[in-house]
Amino acid sequence: MLASWLDPHVDQYLLRDQGEYVVREVHKHWAASVLAWARLVVAVPVVVSAFAYVGPVRWVLLVAGLALGGQALFRVLDEYRDRFVITNMRVFRVHGTFSTQRASVPLGRILDITVKKPLLGRLLNYGHFVFESAAQVQGISEIRFVADIDGRDVLLQDTMQRAGLRATAPAQDDGT
Known part of the structure; x- marks a missing residue:
């Protein structure tokens, strides 16, 4: 699906x-989405590292990492569907x-x-x-x-x- x-x-x-x-x-060409892939690679450790903290720092890192990862994933999909x-x-x-x-x-x-x-x-x-x-x-x-x-x-x-x-x-x- x-x-x-x-x-x-x-x-x-x-x-x-x-x-x-x-x-x-x-x-x-793959070069069109290389920056988006790089942002996605950066977003994963940010989300994972958020669980090492408590309080507002955790939420700031979690939201920032998810936002960065979501935007990067959207861009990768957008480039892939462009024909x-x-x-x-x-x-x-x-x-x-x-x-x-x-x-x-x-x-x-x-x-x-x-x-x-x-x-x-x-x-x-x-x-x-x-x-x-x-x-x-x-x-x-x-x-x-x-x-x-x-x-x-x-x-x-x-x-x-x-x-x-x-x-x-x-x-x-x-x-x-």
Whole structure:
């Protein structure tokens, strides 16, 4: 039951009657939740150490540890449920822990894709997509902490090419 709740079930959002299928479902890179995991690791000893005290100190440590741990656990779950999906027709993002939010952009409306790889992203193999579409206000503008960003970019460009959304230049004859 818990595993079912943790999965955002992206297949339910597909337009199956129009032939839409998932090309790739992308989970966030582990670096997106490393600070939340660190807070959770700190919260456990704080809660455990609270029982070594009596009186108000115990309650302050217990409440602080539980608050820190609860916030960290919420953040870990939030990052885990955040999915970026590439289909043969569009890209969409599903995210949220208690309530679910969904935004999509048809492949044909994507004008420009920027890949940002910060230094740490270059070392750990992640990056961020920035989409520019024909609309002024768009559902998806930035997808952060995409694992294997270069591979995902090639896959996205290939999917757009296969959909006939990118022009192909003819091969040049080099005269030899």
